[in-house]
Amino acid sequence: MNKYLKSHITAAAFCAGVLLAVSCSTSRELRTMRLFMQSGRPNIFLPHEESAPSGVLAEQVGFTTSSDTLPGEFEEVSDSTDDVWKTIHLGGVDIVAARTVVKQVTMREGSVRLEFNIHVPSLLIDSCWRVTLTPMLCTSDSSGFPLPPVVLSGSSFTRMQEADYKAYRLFLNGIVDPSAYDSVYLDRKGINKDIACRQRFFYELYGKERDRQLAYEKWKRLALERQNFWNTRTQANRATLRHRLERKRIEESVRRYVAGRDTLGLWASYDRKYHRTASFWPMYRLERELTADRVPSKFRDLYNGGAQPVQHTQLCPHRHRFDGHLPPPLFLRPDCRK
Template identity: 70%
Template structure:
């Protein structure tokens, strides 16, 4: 929740003796609030011209290195060994052609052997059949001659055909020239052709292996420049380490200003920063840490600077102690309220509670103070609401209060925080007219000091009021 802000303004000075073309001077404001923890503010970086050029060269070299790292999605176009793939494809095709040619030659040799074998076999089978036929016809002629002789001589011819038939069977089944009929079987086929004979394969049955996309994928998967890929992946994994090695002095991020210094010439930078103010924050301590770095990698740390102490002006300084008067005990005889809360007169119980609320408000313990002051809605309650950032509630309450210098000033702050600049200026001028000392406070509240450059003539009008002249 917003509780206001404080703007620190100070000058950062660098003597000319620390500015060289080959050096970089880094000055880091170190801020300490209520605790002992230091917070580094955005640094002021002053580089020499040669130092800046060195950084540009280093970053350019690293950028070229990054551009040389190939994304895995581009490996196929960059790291694919296309010549090696072409050789492997040619070898694979030669293998397929060789396998087919080998089987084709074997098939042709088998068919040539089979043709010659069948020709010889058929020749011998034909001779066997011819011999059997000649044997039969020769015996038939003898049978006819003998039958004629027997018929002429009057002998019996019964059983003559049977006798010659038996004679034919005895000779045809005994002598190889009549009975050896050759037939091609698997046992007669040489072992190197036997599988072809059994399967009955022909030339058209030989399997022809064709080069496919699967073969291409298989070959390509193992045909990359793997040494280049390994180097590329190593560079990708170690890019941070390589960056530290290549960029000797990287640019400092989130700087207040980065400029090129002129050797030998003093440099001054008006540092300005706005910080949120939290409860209990009363002062800020600031010191300057510095380091000088050279392009030859040497460094030098100057002696620590003195510590600046900023006392934070808070809106709670505008609390109205006179509001306690309505809670004084009448018999106390106190005519007016002392300037300090520490020497209090007698108060009613409500007054003591209200005084505790003012004490908490003064100590900037706004939440605790609001729990008490909200019971007594008045100017101090509106002030506490403003410190806590409840601007709408504060504006509603301020609108009900009588005009005073403090009321108008707080009203101006509330309007400025609500982005109502015109009303803020009106209330600011009214507050300063009622109390010219308020002009001196404007620079302590960024909400109001930021209005001055926005409105032409506002600064002059405030100066007139501060000098005692009547404002318009």
């Protein structure tokens, strides 16, 4: 019975070996799959040694990577403007000794050179990020020595960083000393334009005022000519009246003298008659006078006080280039606001 069982087992094993050999010898296309269970944190490894070590330390030192020193979840702080820019803070990764034979460590000028390799997972590498690793060397006596940081910058991050540095350099080069503001920020071309526009405006205003002044002078000359004409006629009428009354008084005085009559009071009588007649009839008493009521309203300001001087405003304080914006010039004419 045992022999029969052993023979069957031997036959089954032989058949399985033949099938395994046939399956291994059959040519099939190899299939590869991406490993999805990768490490989610940076790891540190000692460099691979091809040759035998040059020395052996007196004490035994080993290096191992502790798997339970990194927290399971990451702390993410995302930007509110763009989801691409994120900052991930990882906790410390403790590296413990794990080999017994190392190179002989030689101290030169007070420094010791340590060699190790740092592997950063591809999950943490992105063109828009910058990964900064700050290693810390810890010894057995609980003392630590900070090592220089390791910075891995993506292409987009580096490009934007260079653009920011360039903009900052342009900003520094664009700082102007306050004593040189007038030579840099003063818009002399704009000031000349303002002055020319202001001069043109006042020249046109002067032309209008000049024409109005000439018109007023012409009106005043004609008004004075008419006034002098009527006043001269009134004065001539009074003179004619006085001369006529004087002749009558002289004739009557002669007649009284020849007749032997008294001539006392004759002059006073004719003088009263002259004043009574001259104060009653308009042709003797109405003399014209140029007053403000007789002047037209468009010339009344010229008659009262003449042309007033115009105050000139300052233009330079409003022609400085600050922040790339120029304030509009302060003109009285709308067509100058260009």
